[in-house]
Amino acid sequence: MRFSWLVPLVCVFPVFGQGLGLEDTGKDHVQPSLALEHTAVAPGGTTTLAVRFELSDAWHLYWSNPGDSGDSPAVELALPEGVTAGEVQWPLPFRHVLPGDLLGHLYEHELVLLIPLQIGEDVAPGAHPLQAKLGWLVCKDVCLMGDAERETTLTVGETALDAGAKDLFARARKRLPRAPKPDELQASWEGETLTLRVPGATGLVFFPESEPAAADLLRAGKVEGERLVIRFPELGEATRVRGMLEVRRGDSSEGLRVDVAVPAPKK
Amino acid sequence: MKKVLFCAAAAVLAAVTVFGPAQADDMKGSKKGATIGAEAPNFTLTDTDGNSHTLADLKGKVVVLEWFNPTCPYVVKHHEKNPTMKTTYAKYKDQDVVWLAINSGAEGKKGSSKEENAAAKAKWGIEYPVLLDADGSVGKSYGARTTPHMFVIDAEGTLVYAGAIDNDRRKLGDVNYVDKALGEVLAGKDVTDATSKPYGCSVKYSN
Numbered sequence: 001m002r003f004s005w006l007v008p009l010v011c012v013f014p015v016f017g018q019g020l021g022l023e024d025t026g027k028d029h030v031q032p033s034l035a036l037e038h039t040a041v042a043p044g045g046t047t048t049l050a051v052r053f054e055l056s057d058a059w060h061l062y063w064s065n066p067g068d069s070g071d072s073p074a075v076e077l078a079l080p081e082g083v084t085a086g087e088v089q090w091p092l093p094f095r096h097v098l099p100g101d102l103l104g105h106l107y108e109h110e111l112v113l114l115i116p117l118q119i120g121e122d123v124a125p126g127a128h129p130l131q132a133k134l135g136w137l138v139c140k141d142v143c144l145m146g147d148a149e150r151e152t153t154l155t156v157g158e159t160a161l162d163a164g165a166k167d168l169f170a171r172a173r174k175r176l177p178r179a180p181k182p183d184e185l186q187a188s189w190e191g192e193t194l195t196l197r198v199p200g201a202t203g204l205v206f207f208p209e210s211e212p213a214a215a216d217l218l219r220a221g222k223v224e225g226e227r228l229v230i231r232f233p234e235l236g237e238a239t240r241v242r243g244m245l246e247v248r249r250g251d252s253s254e255g256l257r258v259d260v261a262v263p264a265p266k267k
Numbered sequence: 268m269k270k271v272l273f274c275a276a277a278a279v280l281a282a283v284t285v286f287g288p289a290q291a292d293d294m295k296g297s298k299k300g301a302t303i304g305a306e307a308p309n310f311t312l313t314d315t316d317g318n319s320h321t322l323a324d325l326k327g328k329v330v331v332l333e334w335f336n337p338t339c340p341y342v343v344k345h346h347e348k349n350p351t352m353k354t355t356y357a358k359y360k361d362q363d364v365v366w367l368a369i370n371s372g373a374e375g376k377k378g379s380s381k382e383e384n385a386a387a388k389a390k391w392g393i394e395y396p397v398l399l400d401a402d403g404s405v406g407k408s409y410g411a412r413t414t415p416h417m418f419v420i421d422a423e424g425t426l427v428y429a430g431a432i433d434n435d436r437r438k439l440g441d442v443n444y445v446d447k448a449l450g451e452v453l454a455g456k457d458v459t460d461a462t463s464k465p466y467g468c469s470v471k472y473s474n
Contacts, residue, residue, distance in 0.1 A: 026340075068412040069469035071436055099373070100403060100472030102412055135437075137340070142377045143468040145340045213464075 026144030029056040032134050034150045035165045040157040044121045050172055051075055053111040059140045063093040063105035065210040073136040080128035082120030089114040091175035092244050092255035095205050103218050105207055112172035128154045177244040177255030187260040193231045201226040203248035212238040238262050300410020303461045307420040308408035314396035315385040327422050328363045329452055335368040336414040337387030338378035339468035345432060346391040349439050355446050362453055366395040371406030373473030403472040413467030419448045427452055430463030
C-alpha cells in the first residue's frame with residue numbers, strides 16, 4: 001500500500017517506526033485502549049475515535065499545556081487510506097499547585113481523548129485496521145514514562161453506533177468544554193492584558209494553551225467571582241488566545257471553550 | 268495504510284521570561300526567581316561529598332547550574348540515554364567553566380537523599396559536584412521548576428541563560444541551549460537565546 005504523510009500544524013513528533021523517543025518503564029500505572037463510536041461508518045461519513053488512558057489511583061497525566069512541569073500524552077495514528085483525523089479534543093483538566101508553587105494541569109483516574117475521523121467517499125467497504133502508538137509521562141511522587149501500541153478496526157459499511165461504547169463516549173463528551181452561549185463569555189483586551197468575564201460566575205479557572213504564554217498563571221489563573229484578568233507579555237505574531245475556562249456557579253462546574261482574537265498591534 | 272503524525276501537545280518551546288525581579292538578599296533568596304541580566308542569587312550549599320560551595324567564590328568563572336533529580340526520566344535521558352550533560356561539561360571544563368548540579372528535593376521525597384544522589388553521581392560518572400538544597404531555598408531563589416532546569420551565569424555573576432537544556436522535550440533536541448550560551452559568553456558575545464521554557468519533572472520542593 002502507498003504511504004502518505006499528513007503533518008498537522010505544530011508537530012515535532014518522531015517518525016512512525018522510530019518510536020516515540022519515550023522509554024517504556026511507566027506501563028504499570030496506565031492502561032490505554034481505543035474505541036470507535038461506530039461499529040460501521042458509511043463512506044463520506046464521520047465517527048470518533050476515543051483514546052482512553054485508565055490510571056492507577058493517585059497517578060496523573062498532563063494536559064497539552066502541562067503547566068510548569070510534565071508533558072502531555074502523545075498519540076500517533078496510522079489511518080486507513082482516505083480517512084483523515086481532526087483535532088484532538090481534550091477534556092477539562094484540573095488545576096493543581098505543588099509545593100514550591102508549581103502549577104500543574106492534570107488528569108486523574110481516566111483521560112479520554114476524542115479524535116474526529118472523516119471517512120472519504122472512496123474508502124472501500126469492509127474492515128480497515130487503525131493503529132495508534134501512544135506515549136506518556138505518568139506521575140505521582142515520581143514520574144515514569146510508558147508507551148503502548150493499540151489497534152482497532154474501522155469498518156466501512158452501513159452506519160451503526162456501537163452500543164457497547166455509548167457510555168464511554170457520553171462520559172467523555174460530558175468532560176469536554178463546550179462553546180459559550182451568546183454573551184456568556186465576554187473577552188476584552190487592554191494592551192497585552194485580557195479580561196474574561198462570565199456574568200454570574202462565582203469562580204473561574206483559566207487553562208490557556210501553551211502559546212502564547214500567559215504571565216503569572218499561578219496567581220492570575222484562578223479567581224473568585226466572575227472576572228479573570230491575565231497578561232500575555234509575549235504575544236508576538238499570535239492572532240488568537242485559546243484554551244478552556246472552568247466556570248463555577250455555586251456547586252456546579254463546567255468548562256467553556258475559549259477562542260479569543262488578539263487585537264492587531266497598534267501602529 | 269496512511270501514516271498520520273498527530274500531536275497531542277503543543278511542541279514548540281516558547282521563550283518565557285523567568286519570573287520577577289532578582290532579590291539581592293542572599294540569605295533568604297526570592298520566591299519569585301532570578302532575572303536574565305540581573306545578578307544571580309548567591310548561595311552556599313554542601314555537596315554529596317560533604318564539601319561546601321559558595322557561588323560568590325566563583326566570580327571570574329562562568330557557572331552552569333543544573334537542577335537535578337536522579338529519579339526523573341528527563342534527567343536519566345540526559346545522563347544515561349544520551350550523555351548531553353557530560354559532553355557539554357567536558358567541552359567547556361578547561362575554559363574556566365564550573366558546573367554544579369543542584370537537587371532541591373525535600374528530605375524524604377524520592378531522589379532527594381544524599382545516598383541516592385551520590386549513587387547517581389557515581390553510576391553516571393558525573394565529574395562535577397551534586398549539591399543538596401533540601402529546604403529548597405536556592406531552587407526558589409532561581410525559580411527552578413523542573414529537573415533538568417539550566418542556568419548559566421557569566422564571570423561577573425550575571426544570569427545570562429535560564430531554561431531547558433535543549434529544544435525538544437521528547438526526542439534529543441538539535442539545539443543545546445547551554446552549549447550555545449556558553450560558546451557565546453566565552454566569546455564575549457550576548458547570549459542570543461537567553462530563555463526557553465524548561466521541561467522535565469517538577470522539582471520536589473518541601474513546601
